[in-house]
């Protein structure tokens with residue numbers, strides 16, 4: 001398939017509190033998609049951000065006795081630094097209260113819908129939940145209270161601007177049922193179609209300035225009203241691209257939205273209606289292309305309790321993603337989210353589950369494999385192993401693994417660059433299962449990710465680890481090494497082939513696991529990369545996490561290894577967690593230069 005242009009977005013959470021683990025699922029899923037598509041040569045833009053204009057932020061600031069601006073700035077930066085904490089390759093991070101692109105973009109979108117006759121003023125009275133920021137019909141309430149929050153609703157009477165949603169019911173139903181607007185999983189598509197079939201009513205698209213506490217984006221030409229926060233927030237997906245600005249200022253919009261092959265929103269189930277009904281209708285009204293796909297994930301719970309709508313005062317340590325990442329590393333957090341969370345259904349999180357998963361897969365399975373292979377190579381070949389020819393279909397993946405957003409992973413392509421495969425030996429016959437697992441992986445990952453099945457994709461990559469460990473157990477290279485030392489020449493030749501297959505498998509593994517665990521991938525690449533024909537001394541790539549007490553330990557990382565040139569191995573150094581550097585994300589995104597981390601190959605004669 002030829003290269004595609006893919007626009008990916010996460011939702012923008014409101015920032016009435018710090019981020020919790022529930023927010024990270026979507027971020028990590030989106031990052032995997034972004035890295036996967038970049039690696040296969042697609043052109044990708046990944047956007048995230050924060051919804052600063054929510055009334056909930058105003059109320060949270062009132063409770064704390066600080067200004068709304070102060071509260072949103074503080075909490076939005078806690079979201080922005082997740083980019084570092086979780087190794088996210090985000091291209092753009094938009095904050096709706098301060099990004100200079102947002103307000104004019106929302107105003108242009110509003111005017112486009114107004115010009116199409118879809119915004120009108122109407123006196124209105126309704127039952128309103130501040131927590132949800134939406135009106136409910138009496139029949140939707142649970143014992144007179146918000147069905148979601150269980151809190152009393154307010155009777156609100158005022159004159160508002162309404163959006164003519166009813167006009168788009170037929171078009172939306174057709175676009176969704178024909179898959180032109182694809183909603184995944186199918187159960188969510190059916191839910192939306194059922195909602196549309198039940199009849200769409202026009203919705204209130206503004207609030208009085210008083211009820212909005214003066215916070216938010218004013219309705220163009222109507223100083224008494226503020227644009228409904230959902231209308232405002234949904235617009236972020238295109239205001240960041242300067243949608244509606246006169247050419248050539250709208251070049252990003254033309255490039256990344258109008259002319260993209262795929263426009264993909266990742267959203268939680270609680271905001272399905274907004275993304276699959278309201279937002280497409282607004283775009284239809286404005287005469288703009290719709291998203292092509294909406295992927296809906298379910299929620300995480302923590303220790304059996306709800307975390308997706310946590311108390312506004314903060315989050316417990318055990319569900320604070322920054323703390324989890326600082327303690328266990330981004331690899332452990334990402335791996336749990338990817339490997340343990342199914343495509344549909346809520347998933348319960350505990351720290352013990354995260355540790356168990358990391359220890360079983362990353363320390364025992366993967367870490368043990370790398371450690372065995374590198375140690376064997378040093379015990380019997382002084383680190384010099386001739387790899388096998390890379391299986392078909394993998395070399396291009398390796399070459400495209402570089403990502404300028406991500407200094408830590410930039411080591412991979414140089415270490416693993418395809419050294420002219422024709423000159424390398426074929427795979428030994430007894431490694432057929434391992435070779436097949438490697439050959440199957442790219443297609444299996446692509447298929448799983450095309451249906452947003454992150455668990456299946458992670459599991460497909462992990463097949464390489466499992467087959468490689470089986471191959472070690474089956475061939476027992478240490479016996480071959482001892483036989484060779486006792487004079488068995490054939491055993492020595494066999495050992496060459498076995499180690500060649502294993503080192504190649506580890507190198508391919510680094511590239512294949514990169515979208516899922518970019519930091520660990522860089523450490524694998526550093527450990528198994530071909531540095532002037534000799535592997536670096538063995539260093540654990542993922543030490544076991546000990547759960548000795550309830551006070552959570554810091555993760556232990558290997559000491560910096562010296563590279564073959566005597567300098568610090570830059571790939572490994574870059575992969576280690578540095579002091580957390582707060583990075584400004586509310587302006588144009590900074591892009592790291594990959595050139596410094598071109599790994600050991602360049603140091604060799």
Ligand SMILES: [Zn+2]
Nearest residue numbers: 129132146149
């Ligand atoms: Zn509510």
